[in-house]
Amino acid sequence: MQLFSSRDGEALISIPSVGRYRIRNGRSVIVEPDPRADPALMRLFILGSVMGIMFHQRGLLALHASAVESGGEVLAFVGDQGQGKSTLAAQCLAGANRLVADDILVVSFDADGRPLAQPGMPGLKLWRDTLEHLGHGTDRLEQCWARAEKFRLGVEERVADRPLPLDRVYVLADDPRADAGRIAPMNGAAAAMALIEHTYRMELLDPQTERANHFAVATRLAGRIAVQRLTRNRHLAHLPDTAAMVLADAPRRELAR
Numbered sequence: 282m283q284l285f286s287s288r289d290g291e292a293l294i295s296i297p298s299v300g301r302y303r304i305r306n307g308r309s310v311i312v313e314p315d316p317r318a319d320p321a322l323m324r325l326f327i328l329g330s331v332m333g334i335m336f337h338q339r340g341l342l343a344l345h346a347s348a349v350e351s352g353g354e355v356l357a358f359v360g361d362q363g364q365g366k367s368t369l370a371a372q373c374l375a376g377a378n379r380l381v382a383d384d385i386l387v388v389s390f391d392a393d394g395r396p397l398a399q400p401g402m403p404g405l406k407l408w409r410d411t412l413e414h415l416g417h418g419t420d421r422l423e424q425c426w427a428r429a430e431k432f433r434l435g436v437e438e439r440v441a442d443r444p445l446p447l448d449r450v451y452v453l454a455d456d457p458r459a460d461a462g463r464i465a466p467m468n469g470a471a472a473a474m475a476l477i478e479h480t481y482r483m484e485l486l487d488p489q490t491e492r493a494n495h496f497a498v499a500t501r502l503a504g505r506i507a508v509q510r511l512t513r514n515r516h517l518a519h520l521p522d523t524a525a526m527v528l529a530d531a532p533r534r535e536l537a538r
Contacts, residue, residue, distance in 0.1 A: 285484075285485060287334075287485075287487040288487075290305065290306045290338065290490070291303065291304070291305050291306070292304045292334045292338070292485070292487070294326070294330055294331065294334070296326060297315075298315050298317055298318065299314075299315055299318050299319075299322055299323055299326060300312060300313050300314040300315045300318050300323060301313040302326065302327070302330075302331050304331060304334045304335055304338065306338060307335045307336070307337075307338030307339035308335075310327070310331055310335070312327070325425070328402065329384070329385075329482075330482055330485065332385060333385060333481045333482040333485055334482075334485050336385070336387055336481070337485060337486050337487070337491050337495070338487075338491070340491075340494050340498070341387050341388070341389060341498075342387070342388045342389075342476075342480070342495065342498045342499060342502060343385055343386070343387050343388075343480065343481040343482075344357065344359055344385075344386045344387075344388065344450070344476065344479055344480060344481060345359060345366075345384070345385070345479050345480065345481040345482070346358055346359045346366060346382065346384075346385075346386040346450070346479065346481075347366040347367045347369070347370035347382065347383045347384065347386070347405070348370065348380075348381040348382045348383075348386045348398055348447075349370050349373045349374060349378050349379065349380055349381055350378060350379045350380075350381050350398075350441050350445050351373065351378045351528055353445065353446070354445065354446050354447075354448035355381050355398040355441075355445045355446065355447045355448060356373075356448060356449050356450075356451065356527065356528075357381075357382075357386055357398065357447065357449070357450045357451070358370060358450075358451050358453055358511075359450055359451070359452055359453065359475070359476075359479035360452060360453030360454070360479065361453075364453040364454075364455065364515070365453060365515050366383075366384075366453065367383050367384070367405050367406055367407055367411075368407065368408075368411045368517075368520065369453070369520070369523065369524060369527070370383065370405065371405050371407060371411065371415055371434070372415065372520050372521060372523070372524040373524045373527065373528060374436065374439055375524075375528075378439075378528070379439050379440055379441045380403065380405065380436050380439055380440045380441065381398050381400055381401065381440075381441045381445065382398065382399070382400065382401030382402070383401060383402065383404065383405045383406060384401075384406065384481075385401060385481050386398060386399075386401065387399040387401070388447055388498075388502060389444070390501070394501075394505070395446060395505070396446070396447040396502055396505050396506060397444040397445065397446060397447060398441075398444065398445050398446070398447040399444050400440065400441040400442060400443065400444065400445075403435060403436055403437045403440040404433045404434060404435045404436060404437075405433070405434045405436060406425050406431055406432070406433055406434075407431065407432060407434055408430055408431050408432075409430045409431075409432065410517070411517065412432060412434065414517045414520070417434060419432050422434060447502075447506055448506060448507065449506055449507040449508070449509060449530075450475075450476065450506060450507070450508050450509070451464070451509055451510070451511040451527065452467065452475045452479070452508065452509070452510045452511065453511055453513075454510055454511065454512040454513075455512070455513070455514070455515045456512045456513065456514065457514055457516075458514070459512050459513045459514050460513070460514050460519055460522070461513060461514070461519050461522035461523045461525075461526055462511055462512055462513025462514070462519070462522075462523045462526060463511075463512055463513070464509050464510070464511055464526070464527075464530060465509060465510045465512070466507065466508075466509050466510075467508045467509060467510055468508075469503075472503040472508035473499055473500045473502075473503040475503075475508055475510075476499040476502055476503055476508065477495070477496065477499045480495065480499070509530075511523075511527065
């Protein structure tokens, strides 16, 4: 069970048998470890929930997404847990494409209001069957957490090293009849709500001080990029064709600049 509280710019997460994390004003983290805590599990929460709270406290939009760079622009995948965000991103890492982020994608805006995807950690968390499908063994890979069949695939040589323009976000949905998939545009309120719904750990936003800004930033982003629903069959046999379709997609849209 994870307990959370937030007040006056300070958030506290308490996790039994792991420890407590105190996050202040998006600038500092104080860790009080449980004596029995597994260091790997403590690190997992730091790179997940703790980082998410820090981004929220700084007023940044953090999406629960995986993202890749293709042709100088970034495409991101959001969706419910288990929808295959990391899997699709891994398949897209072909040719000169690079990983931008996995699990948490932070979006900011430059002086001209252009949305930028900030580079994240240089690795992907993937299930064993996905790794085998992509031609990777697991013998030398680090498990993401104990008793899980999920592993971290390092891609240090294929990771973005600077903020890049965010071009489009795909909202993933599963349909066994869709084969490689189909893409449909999402506009207006539907696009904004999709970004809000797929914010990283939305429940950790302080309702008194952070949610209004978060809504405004998500709405602003929805007006500057293409938000599209990608419905496909998640079976790994269709994965190469789905990735090829996404990489070839260049949505035409009129955006306010």
